[in-house]
Amino acid sequence: MKKINYQKAEFLLSVAELHQLPHDEGFEVAIVGRSNAGKSSVLNQLTQNKSLARTSKTPGRTQLINLFSLDEARRMADLPGYGFAKVPQAVKEQWQTLLDNYLRTRDSLRGLLLVMDIRHPLKDFDRKFLIWSGQCDLPVHILLNKCDKLSFNEIKQTLRKVNEAVAPCPNMITVQIFSALKGIGVDELKEKLNEWFSD
Ligand SMILES: Nc1nc2c(ncn2[C@@H]2O[C@H](COP(=O)(O)OP(=O)(O)O)[C@@H](O)[C@H]2O)c(=O)[nH]1
Numbered sequence: 001m002k003k004i005n006y007q008k009a010e011f012l013l014s015v016a017e018l019h020q021l022p023h024d025e026g027f028e029v030a031i032v033g034r035s036n037a038g039k040s041s042v043l044n045q046l047t048q049n050k051s052l053a054r055t056s057k058t059p060g061r062t063q064l065i066n067l068f069s070l071d072e073a074r075r076m077a078d079l080p081g082y083g084f085a086k087v088p089q090a091v092k093e094q095w096q097t098l099l100d101n102y103l104r105t106r107d108s109l110r111g112l113l114l115v116m117d118i119r120h121p122l123k124d125f126d127r128k129f130l131i132w133s134g135q136c137d138l139p140v141h142i143l144l145n146k147c148d149k150l151s152f153n154e155i156k157q158t159l160r161k162v163n164e165a166v167a168p169c170p171n172m173i174t175v176q177i178f179s180a181l182k183g184i185g186v187d188e189l190k191e192k193l194n195e196w197f198s199d
């Protein structure tokens with residue numbers, strides 16, 4: 001299995017449309033999730049680079065696909081957050097179409113990191129996403145982020161609940177707890193990414 005130095009990650013570019021993406025070669029892993037779940041924070045923690053992906057206290061600000069390169073063949077894509085209530089329906093639909101097209105057509109895409117706030121797991125759009133990714137035969141790794149906000153017992157309960165919900169797809173969906181704030185779960189995440197970024 002390839003071991004990747006995630007600290008070497010560099011910002012590549014931001015795109016608003018799929019045709020602006022880099023050549024569909026090599027390996028790509030996308031980070032998805034509701035706005036404010038902590039996608040940018042996960043990326044910053046993973047790469048040990050606080051300024052890499054902009055974290056924001058204003059949810060829904062990231063409306064572009066932000067690409068980061070790990071090496072010449074490997075990239076991570078921070079996808080626009082979904083489920084932001086204040087966004088007009090037309091814009092939401094535009095996002096859904098973009099994400100849907102990206103998932104269906106991106107050959108280099110090896111897997112999806114689905115970031116959820118552990119206090120609000122498996123919201124409607126998370127579930128929709130799991131169904132989409134299943135239809136596209138894409139493996140999903142769920143990060144139950146912000147575990148620093150819950151007690152040990154609450155974490156255990158939520159982890160059990162989510163594991164039960166995804167049990168019908170044991171090979172395609174995996175789950176772990178994470179804290180981008182405290183750096184909990186980073187090694188487990190790296191192991192999964194290294195697997196996706198190999199062969
Ligand atoms: N307590 C806690 N807060 C977090 C964690 N990860 C992210 N946050 C906070 O959640 C908010 C949204 O994070 P951000 O990374 O911008 O989310 P994004 O919209 O999904 O990219 C910010 O205020 C972060 O500081 C975490 O693991 N623990």
Ligand SMILES: [Mg+2]
Nearest residue numbers: 039040054062
């Ligand atoms: Mg973000």
